[in-house]
Amino acid sequence: QSALTQPPSASGSPGQSVTISCTGTSSDVGGYNYVSWYQHHPGKAPKLMIYEVNKRPSGVPDRFSGSKSGNTASLSVSGLQAEDEADYYCCSYGGTNNLLFGGGTKLTVL
Amino acid sequence: VQLVESGGNLVQPGGSLRLSCAASGFAFTSFAMGWVRQPPGKGLEWVSATSGTGTSTFYADSVKGRFTISRDNSKNTLYLQMNSLRAEDTAIYYCAKDSWSTTIRGFDFWGQGTQVTVPS
Numbered sequence: 001q002s003a004l005t006q007p008p009s010a011s012g013s014p015g016q017s018v019t020i021s022c023t024g025t026s027s028d029v030g031g032y033n034y035v036s037w038y039q040h041h042p043g044k045a046p047k048l049m050i051y052e053v054n055k056r057p058s059g060v061p062d063r064f065s066g067s068k069s070g071n072t073a074s075l076s077v078s079g080l081q082a083e084d085e086a087d088y089y090c091c092s093y094g095g096t097n098n099l100l101f102g103g104g105t106k107l108t109v110l
Numbered sequence: 111v112q113l114v115e116s117g118g119n120l121v122q123p124g125g126s127l128r129l130s131c132a133a134s135g136f137a138f139t140s141f142a143m144g145w146v147r148q149p150p151g152k153g154l155e156w157v158s159a160t161s162g163t164g165t166s167t168f169y170a171d172s173v174k175g176r177f178t179i180s181r182d183n184s185k186n187t188l189y190l191q192m193n194s195l196r197a198e199d200t201a202i203y204y205c206a207k208d209s210w211s212t213t214i215r216g217f218d219f220w221g222q223g224t225q226v227t228v229p230s
Contacts, residue, residue, distance in 0.1 A: 003153070036216035038154075045113075045220040046154070046204065057218065089154050093215050097159070097168040101146070104153040 004029065004090055006102035013110045017078040020105045022090030023071060028100050030071035034093035037066060037075045039086045040104075046089070050075060077107070085109045111135040111219040113205045118224030125195050129224060131188040131205030138186040139163065142208040144217060145179065145190050147201035147226075157203070158190065162211040173199075197230035 005023040012018040022029065022037075029035055037050040048057050050066035053073065063078045073092070077084055090102040117129040129145070144159030158179040159168045167179050178191040188205055203224055206217035 003155075034215045038220075040154075043222075045222045046206075047220075048216075048218045051209070051216055051218065091154075091156075091216055097166075097213055098170065099144075099156040099159075099214055099216065101154040101156060 004092060004100050004102035006088075006090060006105045008103070009106045009108065011108040011110055012077075012080045014080050014082065016080050017076060018080060018107065019074050019076045020088055020090075020107070022073040022075070022092075022102045024073075024092055024100065025071055028071075028092040028094040029068065029073050031095065032093045033068070035066065035068060035073040036091045037064075037073075038089045038091065039084075040089060041086045049088075080109050082109050111207065113207065113219060113221035115203065115205045115221045115224035118203065118226045120227045120229070121195055123196060123228055123230075125228075126191070126193045127195065127226060129190040129192070129203055129205075129226070131190075131221060133186045133188065133205075133207070136207070138181075139183045140211055142210050142212070142214050143181060143188045144168075144206050144208060144214060145188075146204045146206055146217070146220075147199075148204070148223075149198070149201040154204075155201075159208065159214045160188070161213065166212065168214065192226070195226075195228045197228050199226060200228050201226060 038046040145157040205221040
């Protein structure tokens, strides 16, 4: 199975909103509600931001939200803050006990 | 939750290496665990996972037959035995905890990673 498709970059000014897409197929993103999103600052451990498409772990600001339509999942960040600048990766259960990651999106806060 | 990887090193093509991940702060036997890697300048790639009991193991096609995942639940430690290493295995290897026990659905906690380098 191929990796999920994400835009390589996204950007927004402080206070603005940005949405990052993650496109797969009916065998992964479209077939299961097990899409998660991770925030990764280089040199640090990736951090779970969204799981099961739209659920937020305790401690993650409600500025972060997730959704899915068909074979495409999305991560939305509202009220952008400087500390949101990081790489973001989507991940989907791919069936037959495997996980697929997206190529990553570098979010820049202008 | 704390996950601490160790064992990364520079190894020649065709060589072997064993990574370890010491876990603490949660009921280790109750959760599936896995490994994810990040090659230099590239994105994350799922490598392998094992169920909470260790009886079920899962592998990406790229490492099947060369890598073996295992866990010692008495020591709260996850392992990845890597054999027949290739240059394309060069990456930071992350240990991660799943929220499920018997299978994998997505990792909720990650370690900071350990570097594996296989020169070309």
